Structures are given as structure tokens and as C-alpha cells.
Amino acid sequence: MKIRSQVSMVFHLDKCIGCHTCSIACKNIWTDREGAEYMWWNNVETKPGVGFPTQWEDQEKYHGGWELEDKPKNPQLKLKLQNRLQTFANLFSNPAMPTMDDYYEPWTYKYGDLFNSPLGDDQPTARPVSRVDGKPIDIKSGPNWDDDLSGSNIYAVNDPLLESMSDDDKRRLFSIEQLFYFYMPRICNHCLNAGCVAACPSGAIYKRAEDGVVLINQDKCRGWRMCVSACPYKKTYYNWATGKSEKCILCYPRLETGQAPACFHSCVGRIRYLGVLLYDADQIPDAVRVPDEQLVQRQREMILDPNDPSVIAAAKESGIPDGVIAAAQRSPVYQYVKEWELALPLHPEYRTLPMLFYVPPLLPVLNSTQENGAQRVEAELFSSLEKARVPVRYMSRMLSAGNDEVVLKSYRKMIGVRIYKRAETVGDVTAEEAADALAQANMTAEEAEAIYRLTSLPTYQERFVIPPYSREGDIEEIYDPQQRKAESGFGKSQGAHRGL
Amino acid sequence: MKHKSEIRQLLIVLFLTAALAGCEGAPSESPRAASIKEVSLGNAENGRQLFMGYAHFENEGPPCMGCHSVGDNGILGGGALGPNLTNVTTEKTDDDIISVLSNTGIVISPVMLPIYRDDPLTPQEQADLLAFMKASVGERETNKEWLVFAVSVAGTLGAALALGIVYRHRLRSVRRIMVEKAEKELR
Amino acid sequence: MLNVLLFVVFPYVALAIGIVGTIYRYLTNQYSFTSLSSQLLENDWQFWGSTLWHYGILPTTVIHLAGFTVPKIMAALHSTPEMLYLAEVAGKILGIMALVGVGILLYRRLVSSKVRTVTSPVDWIVLALLFGQVLFGLILAFGYRWGAAWFLHTATPWMASLATFQPAPQYVTALPLAHKIHFLTGFLLFALMPFSRLVHIVTFPTSYAWRRLQLVIWTRRKAAQ
Ligand code: HEM
Ligand code: SF4
Ligand code: SF4
Numbered sequence: 001m002k003i004r005s006q007v008s009m010v011f012h013l014d015k016c017i018g019c020h021t022c023s024i025a026c027k028n029i030w031t032d033r034e035g036a037e038y039m040w041w042n043n044v045e046t047k048p049g050v051g052f053p054t055q056w057e058d059q060e061k062y063h064g065g066w067e068l069e070d071k072p073k074n075p076q077l078k079l080k081l082q083n084r085l086q087t088f089a090n091l092f093s094n095p096a097m098p099t100m101d102d103y104y105e106p107w108t109y110k111y112g113d114l115f116n117s118p119l120g121d122d123q124p125t126a127r128p129v130s131r132v133d134g135k136p137i138d139i140k141s142g143p144n145w146d147d148d149l150s151g152s153n154i155y156a157v158n159d160p161l162l163e164s165m166s167d168d169d170k171r172r173l174f175s176i177e178q179l180f181y182f183y184m185p186r187i188c189n190h191c192l193n194a195g196c197v198a199a200c201p202s203g204a205i206y207k208r209a210e211d212g213v214v215l216i217n218q219d220k221c222r223g224w225r226m227c228v229s230a231c232p233y234k235k236t237y238y239n240w241a242t243g244k245s246e247k248c249i250l251c252y253p254r255l256e257t258g259q260a261p262a263c264f265h266s267c268v269g270r271i272r273y274l275g276v277l278l279y280d281a282d283q284i285p286d287a288v289r290v291p292d293e294q295l296v297q298r299q300r301e302m303i304l305d306p307n308d309p310s311v312i313a314a315a316k317e318s319g320i321p322d323g324v325i326a327a328a329q330r331s332p333v334y335q336y337v338k339e340w341e342l343a344l345p346l347h348p349e350y351r352t353l354p355m356l357f358y359v360p361p362l363l364p365v366l367n368s369t370q371e372n373g374a375q376r377v378e379a380e381l382f383s384s385l386e387k388a389r390v391p392v393r394y395m396s397r398m399l400s401a402g403n404d405e406v407v408l409k410s411y412r413k414m415i416g417v418r419i420y421k422r423a424e425t426v427g428d429v430t431a432e433e434a435a436d437a438l439a440q441a442n443m444t445a446e447e448a449e450a451i452y453r454l455t456s457l458p459t460y461q462e463r464f465v466i467p468p469y470s471r472e473g474d475i476e477e478i479y480d481p482q483q484r485k486a487e488s489g490f491g492k493s494q495g496a497h498r499g500l
Numbered sequence: 501m502k503h504k505s506e507i508r509q510l511l512i513v514l515f516l517t518a519a520l521a522g523c524e525g526a527p528s529e530s531p532r533a534a535s536i537k538e539v540s541l542g543n544a545e546n547g548r549q550l551f552m553g554y555a556h557f558e559n560e561g562p563p564c565m566g567c568h569s570v571g572d573n574g575i576l577g578g579g580a581l582g583p584n585l586t587n588v589t590t591e592k593t594d595d596d597i598i599s600v601l602s603n604t605g606i607v608i609s610p611v612m613l614p615i616y617r618d619d620p621l622t623p624q625e626q627a628d629l630l631a632f633m634k635a636s637v638g639e640r641e642t643n644k645e646w647l648v649f650a651v652s653v654a655g656t657l658g659a660a661l662a663l664g665i666v667y668r669h670r671l672r673s674v675r676r677i678m679v680e681k682a683e684k685e686l687r
Numbered sequence: 688m689l690n691v692l693l694f695v696v697f698p699y700v701a702l703a704i705g706i707v708g709t710i711y712r713y714l715t716n717q718y719s720f721t722s723l724s725s726q727l728l729e730n731d732w733q734f735w736g737s738t739l740w741h742y743g744i745l746p747t748t749v750i751h752l753a754g755f756t757v758p759k760i761m762a763a764l765h766s767t768p769e770m771l772y773l774a775e776v777a778g779k780i781l782g783i784m785a786l787v788g789v790g791i792l793l794y795r796r797l798v799s800s801k802v803r804t805v806t807s808p809v810d811w812i813v814l815a816l817l818f819g820q821v822l823f824g825l826i827l828a829f830g831y832r833w834g835a836a837w838f839l840h841t842a843t844p845w846m847a848s849l850a851t852f853q854p855a856p857q858y859v860t861a862l863p864l865a866h867k868i869h870f871l872t873g874f875l876l877f878a879l880m881p882f883s884r885l886v887h888i889v890t891f892p893t894s895y896a897w898r899r900l901q902l903v904i905w906t907r908r909k910a911a912q
Contacts, residue, residue, distance in 0.1 A: 004903070054674045084896055088896075092737045095667050097726050102673065132804060154683065158682060193901065197901055198900035201892035207902065209903045209904060209905040219718050221721070222721050223722050224722075229671075238727050240728055244718075319905070506889055507710055507713050509891070516756065552768050553771065561840075566771070577832070580831055581832070581833075610861030611841070614840075614841075615858075645829070652780055653783065655777075656783040672731075
């Protein structure tokens, strides 16, 4: 058993209010630079919708992620993008490179014109200009152009997830009384079997073993852009000004000083949880080669119980410090993902083993065949789940590689918690009904209470259990710290700029 | 953190290039001009074989057709770095030609000098070549430049077509196409 | 005298600048090693320009190097007129591909304002020189047939003489002007390498052929080693 630790994440979608504060926090710290304006290491999408970049989930177009060979015996995993040989052939013009238009062309306004225009008959205006070439542009797209379903008859209808859904489901999605939407905040998943790492011809991308953060070495990156294509989540971006690729760094400088990443820290809905997971790295090759419907379960099996003495012993043997093991024991992510099985990985079928998990949104639980207005919603919850406002199939396409049962199990628990708490606080549900609900969801009252507490009332310390880092010590063994004095962000004494 | 692998790769390539390039062989033997008697024994057919490169020079010098043309020889003709030699024997004396071929007299070609000084032609070869050139006097000279050009351009178009086919599934615009299509359907 | 300057001194100086400069830049400023792709900003012409260019120029460069290093093998490859024709036509196709490719690359830089914003003066110089270099290469190939044959007995011994530090410029000094321009521009481009994006040539990612796909790095273990 080779145990590694991973700083992992849970986003509770029911709590996201779509305010984009997270995106702005990230932008202000990391990507407000020339060449990076169009990047959104954190972005928030409206679902159903096409996302950012447009239709990124359509891997027939973008060729991201992994694919299982199509043969019954011992199928091997391969990058959907290309094999090793093709990589060399594709160096000169990457055949799966999105263009800026698929993201959007960043712009600013000529605010100066408001002050400097000569006196005239008309109000001066601030025209939008491109932040690439400075020319006036006609703004036709943006990073969240279809926010809150705007333009849904152009964008939401083209959501790649709708393709496999029945006409009935689709009709429900777009009839005014029935339509729903929710927000999907996305950052890099810091995958265990990352497509970006595997595709990099220069070997510039790596996973830090200590915390699992996936980083691009800016000195080693040669700008081939294979990571951009191979990441199925389109979470590496090419900086057109420096000629290097960049991605979410999970604010590792903040983590190392005990602070949550900026998007977590600033999250208004407090939807974000961060904590350590211990996993068995030896299982990775097997876990990514099971059939689609077993992927979620198999990924959960890799994650180990940090309270199990044998796991603790093995973790110590693998070089994991005691402080990290202690943090893993308090990890909210472990509870959501493994103990309660509420949180699910985004698109596990890409087989990158993403380590960001989502609790599916319950949304207004409303039966689509509701007859006479006021009915007692709770009693019908379980039976109505199949006909719920959010089609289960939509969620399972997104969070469990099409395995409805995995999503249903998560939903049953959430509904069970609701009924249980309702019996306690409102009282229009009897204690028997509540006990029955818990039994159907296969959980105890203590578990329901714990889920309720961590979902609704968590403190900052409960949401973010950041392991103690000793990076100073680690780094001191390699570098003379004095030598790094007065250097900037990426450990460089010079600013990032284009080569000659 | 500094990485060295790419520079190692560069150094290996440079070293190999320099080492191999430096291994070029030394001159084989000193040249000798064919005597009048030897010249008279020249065989035109052997000369053609040597000129065109079907037969190889004893000292591995390059075949003449790399730079010269004679008459209608070769599907795509001979070379064009040097002058056309179809009627050269009517313009120059035998002595002068042997002088050029053997680099022994006053008449020499500055381009051929270093080449055939390293890999000299034997007297027999000189004689055969001379015989071949004499036999070709008056032959029709065909200009095949256009043919070479046409074949190459056709080949380039073929290569471009192949690239286009191999990469036909490359990622083109997603957003623009999607929006244009949806807008058309709405109208 | 001028010949010694152009065909002995200049090549050595250019090689020295190219090699020492590239290594110096690699050791001091590795961050600047990238091909500075502009595919994100313009992808339609980029595909045709870059693939035609690289698929043309890379084999051409390799063939030139092979001509310098393994002339015997190269000579064996065109030992009959028919094989020579085949080799020549293949070479000319590669050359035309490269010329059309670099032409497209120049064109897209001229017309796309986005690509123009990421173009430095050196980019223009390098692209223009490369265009000229390939153009003159094709002038030699078509105007002075058959290069495959005479290359090995003019340029090759000249390069060999440079490699063994016994310079023998007489192998090339008698050649026509077009040849000389082609040779000199070649060395000029080599000298320009460390001052331009051409450094991306040395970053060819050979090790991807065998490296492990997933990379996990322990800072601590690395330190312990
Ligand atoms: C060793 C193999 C080579 C590789 C892997 C390679 C790769 C690349 C890549 C990825 C680009 C960026 C294209 C883009 O996306 O915009 C590029 C551009 C370029 N390469 Fe290469 N290259 C190689 C060899 C060469 C050689 C031998 C030359 C010339 C002697 C060359 C000249 C150029 C030039 C001039 C550009 C700029 C084109 C432009 O954008 O205008 N490359 N190369
Ligand atoms: S989500 Fe992050 S770690 Fe995973 S493949 Fe994409 S960039 Fe790499
Ligand atoms: S800050 Fe939090 S609540 Fe607001 S959009 Fe981001 S994830 Fe959602």
C-alpha cells in the first residue's frame, strides 16, 4: 500500500447562490495580468448551459480526458487526445486547441474618453476595446454569457449533457413552470490521474506528493499546449503573452501559511469545504479501468479511513507526517465523500480521478405531476424523486457517469435529513414518518444530525481543515532561503514577460 | 530549479554532427590524365553508364549527371549546376576536356577541381566519358525543367491534401458555429 | 580574403554565437524557452502555415544534417538516376511545403491584428530570413539541379573541413551567388537562434517517448537524495 495525502474539496451545490465572488477573488489575485485576462481558474456556470469554454463537456469536440480501449479483455487506458507517437506529430499545430473565441475575447472600456472627450453635443461614451489588440470590439460572448439561463434557446439547449436525455425530460427542462437551473462553480480538480500531467510533452506538470496540488513548472513549460487539450475540464489555460500554460494552483502559497484558497475563503454561500484525504496510490491503475457505472464506487474505495490503525501505520510508513494524518481525521471532505457518500466527482467518466466533489443540488423539491397546489410535499418525497424537478438522469450524467443509483442514494439521504429535521423543528411530520425516512435512506439519526450540522452550521475551522505544512523545512533542504530573498511569486527574480 | 536534459540533447546532437562530419575520407590517390592512346580506347556506352550514375566511378566521385545534362538522357534530365555538355566536344579540344576531368592541365573548372581532386577519375573513365560526349554531339536537347517543377508542385498539393485529410477532425470554432446555427433555427 | 571572411570566419563566429548563446540563455533564462505559439489567437491559417512549414522544414533540416554527417549513406540512397529523381522530387516537395508554410505564417502575422500584437521585431526578421532561406534553397534546387548529387561534394567537404578545423573554403567559393547567399543565411539564422524564438528547436521533447505519464514529486524526498 502506497499512501499519499490529497488536499481535496467539496462544493455543496444546493448552497451556491451564483454570486461569482469566488471567481473575482481568484481573478484579482492570480489572473489579472496580460495574457491571463481571459482565464478563469475559478468560474461559475449556470446549468443547464454550455459552460466555459463553450461546450467543454463535449469531448467528441475537445478530446479531453481518458478513454478505455474498446476490447473485452484487459482494456488499457489511453488519452483521448493522442498517443505518444501522435504527440510528436501534433506538436506544430495542436489539433484539439480551443481558440480564444471559444472562451471569449477579454475586453475593457476606454474610461479615459469619459473625461478627455472634447466638448460636444453628445454624451461621451466609454467604448469597449479588446484587451488583446486594443481594437474596439462588439461584445458577443463572455465567461458566463448564459448566466441564469439567459439566451437559453441558444445556450442551454446546446448543453452537451442533454444529448442523451429523453424528449420528455427535455421538454420538462424548458417549460416555464418546470424549468430549473443551478450553479456549478468549477476549479481545477487536482486529479489523481490527471490528463494534463500525462499529456505534457516536456514533463513540466507534476503533482506535489505532499498535498496533491497539480502545478505547471513555468521554467520547464515549452508552450506545446497539450495540457489545455488533454484536461477534460479545460482547466489549464495558455497565456498568449508569456507563451506558457497556467492553471489553478489551489492558492498553495495560502495553504502553506494555513489559509484557505481565496475562492474558498471568499465564498458567500459557504458552499466550499477543504480537507485532507488519504488514498492508496497503488490502486489508481485499477480504479480507472472499471466500467463507467462502477467508477464512483471504486474511487471511494481508494480513499482510506484515517482512523483505521492499519491505515495510520501504513501512512506513517509512506512518509506522511502526523499532523497531516490528524488533519485527515477531521476532514469534512472525508465525511461528505466517504462516510456519508453524499458528494460525487464531476464527470468521473473522464477517468482522471478528480478530487473535487459535488453535493448534488436538491433545488425546490416539487413533483412535476402536482395536482392541487398545496399538498404535503414531504410524504411524497421518495416516490416523487424519479419525477423530481431536476431529472435524476441529468445529475447522473454529470456526477456519476450515468449511474442513477449513486445519485439517488445521495438524494435520499438529503431528503431524509430534511424530513428528520422537519419533524424536529416544524412538527408537521410525525416521528414515525421521520424514522421511516431515515430507514429508507439507510442512515441513523446521529448521521442525519451530523450532515445537518456540517451543511448548515459549520464554522470556518470545520469547513477548512488545512493540514500543517512544513514547506520552509522542506525547501530549506534544497535551497538556501537567503538566495530566494526579494523574489516574486513564481520564485523568480524577474517579472513574467515574453521571451525574445 | 534548473533542468538540463534539453541542453544535454543539444550537445549530443552537436557533438555527433561535428564528429561524423569530421570523419570525411581523405583523397584517394593522385590524379593522372588519360594518354592519347588511352583516349582512343574509350567506350561510349560505358561512358554513358558512368555519366548517368548507373555505373560508379572507381574512386567514388559523383556521377556527372548530378550537374550536367547530355541530350535526352534521363526521365527528368541531367543536372543544371554546370553547363549542358551535349555539344561540348565540338567547342573544346580533347586535351582541354581531359584536363578538366583530370585536373591536370591549365583548363580546369573551379567547381569540379576540389571534387575530382579528392576522388579522381581513372584514365579509362576519362576516356569513356569523352567517347560518350563525342557520341552525343547533335542530339536533341530536351528541356525538362517544367516537368520537374510540375511533378514537385503536384506532389506538394498531394502532401497538403494528405495533411488536410489526416487532420480533418481538428478542433475548429465551437462557440461561433453553435451560436450561428441556433440563431438561424430561431429565425 | 573576402572568401576567408565569409566562408571560414563567419561560420565559426555564427556557430559560436549560436551554441554558446543558446546554452547561456538556457542556463540563465529557461523561462523564456518556448515556441510562443499564437494558435490560441488565430487557428485557421495557423494550421496550414505551421504544419506545412514544419513538415517541410524539419525533414529538410535533417536531410541537410545527414548530408554533412553520413554522406556515404546519402550517396547510396541515390546511386541510380531513378533513385536520384525520387530523392530530388521528394526534397523539392518538402521545400515547396516549407515555402508555402512560411509564406502563410508571414501572411497571418500581417493580417491578424491579434497575432500582430504578439509579434516582436525579431519575429519579423526571423520569418523574413527563413522565407528567403527557403526561397534560395528552392532556387538552387530548381535552377541548379541536382543538388542531392553536388551537395555531397561541395557543402559536405566544406563542413567537414570546418569540423576538423582545416577550413577549405575552395569547395564553395566557386559556386554561383545563389549558393553563397543560401549558405550564409543559414549560418546567420544559426547565430540568431539564441536571440529569437528559434530556441524552441532545442526543446524538442524527446523524453516524452519514454517518460512515465504521471509525475509525482516529493519535495522532501528530493531533498533527501
Ligand atoms: C524540433 C522540432 C520543432 C518543433 C517541435 C517545433 C514546434 C513549433 C511550435 C509548437 C510552434 C508554434 C506554432 C504556433 O502554435 O503558433 C513553432 C513555431 C515556429 N517554428 Fe518551429 N518547431 C520545430 C522546428 C523548427 C525549425 C527547424 C524551424 C526553422 C528553422 C522552426 C521555425 C519556427 C518558426 C519561425 C515559428 C514561428 C511561426 C509563427 O508563428 O509565425 N521550427 N514551432
Ligand atoms: S482538472 Fe486540473 S488536474 Fe485534472 S486534468 Fe484538468 S488541469 Fe489537470
Ligand atoms: S462565491 Fe460561493 S456562492 Fe458565490 S458563486 Fe462562488 S461558489 Fe457560489
